[in-house]
Amino acid sequence: MSVYSNRLKIEELKLDDVYQMNNWGRHGSLLFKDYNFPNMNDKQIFDWYKFKVKNKNKKSYSIKLTSGKLIGYLTIREIKRFRKISTLGLVLDPNYMNNGYGTESLIIFLNYYFQNLKMKKMILQVAKFNKRAIRCYEKCGFRLLTEYYDCMDIQDIDLYRELPKEQVTDNFKVRNGIKYMGFYKMEIAYKEYKKRTKDISQNVYNFVDMWKRFKASPQYIDNNNLKNT
Numbered sequence: 001m002s003v004y005s006n007r008l009k010i011e012e013l014k015l016d017d018v019y020q021m022n023n024w025g026r027h028g029s030l031l032f033k034d035y036n037f038p039n040m041n042d043k044q045i046f047d048w049y050k051f052k053v054k055n056k057n058k059k060s061y062s063i064k065l066t067s068g069k070l071i072g073y074l075t076i077r078e079i080k081r082f083r084k085i086s087t088l089g090l091v092l093d094p095n096y097m098n099n100g101y102g103t104e105s106l107i108i109f110l111n112y113y114f115q116n117l118k119m120k121k122m123i124l125q126v127a128k129f130n131k132r133a134i135r136c137y138e139k140c141g142f143r144l145l146t147e148y149y150d151c152m153d154i155q156d157i158d159l160y161r162e163l164p165k166e167q168v169t170d171n172f173k174v175r176n177g178i179k180y181m182g183f184y185k186m187e188i189a190y191k192e193y194k195k196r197t198k199d200i201s202q203n204v205y206n207f208v209d210m211w212k213r214f215k216a217s218p219q220y221i222d223n224n225n226l227k228n229t
């Protein structure tokens with residue numbers, strides 16, 4: 001499986017991809033600590049990869065620039081084959097954030113998800129303070145379903161050092177000395193996807209169609225086939 005936009009290529013995650021993640025940038029804020037790729041030896045990388053791909057209810061994909069450089073990955077987990085629902089995870093190399101790659105990759109992936117995998121709905125959970133991610137999901141057509149609070153994994157964190165005061169008040173709660181983080185649950189269904197992302201995705205679809213036509217044309221040289229001759 002490979003899907004393209006004019007800047008990106010998404011395909012199934014391979015073990016080689018994971019080695020490249022070792023060279024990714026790092027988030028400064030403790031609140032994004034979980035998105036820093038952990039320093040791992042070869043065995044740990046192999047185990048991490050196996051964990052991402054072995055489970056039948058989970059699928060992981062690489063996000064690459066058309067040059068082949070790996071800039072992120074996305075995962076759909078808790079895949080419900082009969083209800084045709086899954087839960088999204090999306091992570092970019094911090095060096096490549098804020099360039100529209102998250103939105104672009106999700107738009108082309110949603111197209112594949114609904115059209116090829118024939119799924120009906122995608123859901124996700126996102127921390128309320130994570131405004132960039134929320135904006136990205138909104139741009140892709142996701143809508144807010146519910147809000148909830150969950151006990152934070154890191155308790156010894158000074159939230160006021162990480163975020164402006166109003167962001168702490170709006171997105172976190174402290175009860176009996178325990179810190180809780182606010183989350184939104186968001187979803188997109190196929191019908192909404194078609195309706196709400198028509199304009200944004202028009203260019204992407206056009207490119208995918210153009211690419212398909214080019215691949216079918218005599219000008220296209222398949223490097224993989226050349227390697228085999």
Ligand SMILES: CC(C)(COP(=O)(O)OP(=O)(O)OC[C@H]1O[C@@H](n2cnc3c(N)ncnc32)[C@H](O)[C@@H]1OP(=O)(O)O)[C@@H](O)C(=O)NCCC(=O)NCCS
Nearest residue numbers: 090091092097098099100101102103126131132133135136
């Ligand atoms: C979340 C993530 C995938 C988004 O991808 P991205 O390429 O950085 O995002 P995009 O550039 O496509 O879109 C970001 C949008 O948020 C906006 N934005 C950025 N920082 C913002 C902030 N602090 N407050 C509000 N909006 C913000 C940008 O301006 C842009 O919106 P615009 O196009 O309307 O201007 C990526 O940043 C990432 O991997 N983050 C770390 C891991 C993570 O948080 N994953 C999501 C877990 S649910």
